[in-house]
Amino acid sequence: MNRRRFFLTALGSLTASSIFASCSQQSNQNSTNNTQTISQKEQKEVIKVGVTGILAQDILKFVNNNIATKEGLEIQVVTFNDWIQPNTALRDKVIDANFFQHRPFMNNASKELNLKLVALNTVYLNTLGLFSNKLKSVSEIPQNATVTIANDVINNDRGLRLLATNGLIKLKENSKQFVTQRDIAANPKNLQIKEVEGVQVVRAINDVDFIVSSAQTVALAGIEPNSMGEETAKDKKYALALVTLQGRENEPKIQKLNKLLVYPNVKDFINKEYKGRIIPVF
Known part of the structure; x- marks a missing residue:
């Protein structure tokens, strides 16, 4: 590509x-x-x-x-x-x-x-994944790490749920249909979650520790599409x-x-x- x-x-x-x-x-x-x-x-x-x-x-x-x-x-x-x-x-x-x-x-x-x-x-x-130019696995994500996710309602929800699926945050029980950062119940690594317009997410990969994006998007951006974590359900x-x-x-x-x-x-x-x-x- x-x-x-x-x-x-x-x-x-x-x-x-x-x-x-x-x-x-x-x-x-x-x-x-x-x-x-x-x-x-x-x-x-x-x-x-x-x-x-x-x-x-x-x-x-x-x-x-x-x-x-x-x-x-x-x-x-x-x-x-x-x-x-x-x-x-x-x-x-x-x-x-x-x-x-x-x-x-x-x-x-x-x-x-x-x-x-x-x-x-x-x-x-x-499908979404966690991608980084600095880290190889979820276990390497440090305290106070920065992550960029999309800011629209739907993909923000998907991104936060993916972070939760990979054990990086915990969401409140009985959360509403679309979660936001206000629905984070626990953030043990004190992740600094930055929200940008969806088309801008992959462009931030060199400025943060990792991003939430699709494998194909990062591949098209010339980044090796090896994800640290992916959505478990391909809905x-x-x-x-x-x-x-x-x-x-x-x-x-x-x-x-x-x-x-x-x-x-x-x-x-x-x-x-x-x-x-x-x-x-x-």
Whole structure:
């Protein structure tokens, strides 16, 4: 993976991929073939899909190049550099769908942004781990160690629960649905827990003792993806889904992409390309 690709995101930038059959006919047929190519392009439905990272972008690129063009669909990818704008862009009809969030995150975003969002097919799961450039195991984590986790409600909850699973903190019994640092009952190592926007977590790895992130995210950042601890339950509710606005979910082009994302060769691509760091769930 190219390290630079993870860090370089361009808000609102568009990348579109189209493949057309090459022409090897004699010169007197060129005009006819060009007309046919233009006609093919005009007949394609274009769907704009928002993403926040290279994983979803690469999967959409694979679908576009290997499946979608045969089905008369052209996928245009719109890349955002935070986790808010892909949903507000749906509201503003800048994009038709997005592919960056799981259902719990979407449900919370719907409330916070006062949007009616709909999750369609789920595609892949990113599990969390504890990663460090300084430490090799949980037992090496020192007193007063610093750790960075995501600050959004859902992934903050996941991060804190992962720390608890690995014995680093203890959460209050009968905690609410989504825990925060206020729900920490014991912190024997006096961990200094720093919360940042999710897309910024991996960038803090050299400034703290360890981070809570996904294996694939740290791998894309050029970091050896060996986790000190992982989620014990690979809960499919955290699998990323194709999401759109309520009322648009039955539009033909959205339904077409929804079906293409769970084709068997997409699963083969994920397994071959990411070697278990992300898990297809269909």
